Amino acid sequence: MAKSINQLCSEAYETAKSKGWHDEPRETGTLLALVHSEVSEALEADRKGNQEGFEVELADVCIRIFDICGSSNIDLEDAILTKMERNKGRSYKHGNKAY
Numbered sequence: 001m002a003k004s005i006n007q008l009c010s011e012a013y014e015t016a017k018s019k020g021w022h023d024e025p026r027e028t029g030t031l032l033a034l035v036h037s038e039v040s041e042a043l044e045a046d047r048k049g050n051q052e053g054f055e056v057e058l059a060d061v062c063i064r065i066f067d068i069c070g071s072s073n074i075d076l077e078d079a080i081l082t083k084m085e086r087n088k089g090r091s092y093k094h095g096n097k098a099y
Contacts, residue, residue, distance in 0.1 A: 005066075005077035012063050013070025022071060035064045 003011070016022060038060040045053030069076040 005080065006069075006075060008062075009066040009070035009074070009076055011070075012066035016067045017071075021067070028068075031064070031068050035061060035068075038064055 013022075038057055042054055042057035042061065045051075045057050066076070068074070
């Protein structure tokens with residue numbers, strides 16, 4: 001059976017915590033910079049034509065986000081589903097940044 005997004009968030013957080021990544025508190029900006037670094041690594045893998053590396057780095061992006069959500073008790077699954085529904089009602093190639 002597949003795991004829910006929120007289960008993955010809990011698991012990513014518990015794994016990171018068990019490896020010492022939550023021993024010291026970190027600012028949200030630092031955590032987001034780590035997500036960004038994984039996105040940059042995915043970009044580099046793609047530029048080099050490294051499909052496997054690209055996939056691994058995209059997984060790392062998700063894991064970093066899951067860890068943030070797991071540590072902050074964010075219901076990411078609900079947030080994603082809500083945002084996807086909202087996006088369905090947006091105009092073609094919308095540019096309005098209202099959340």
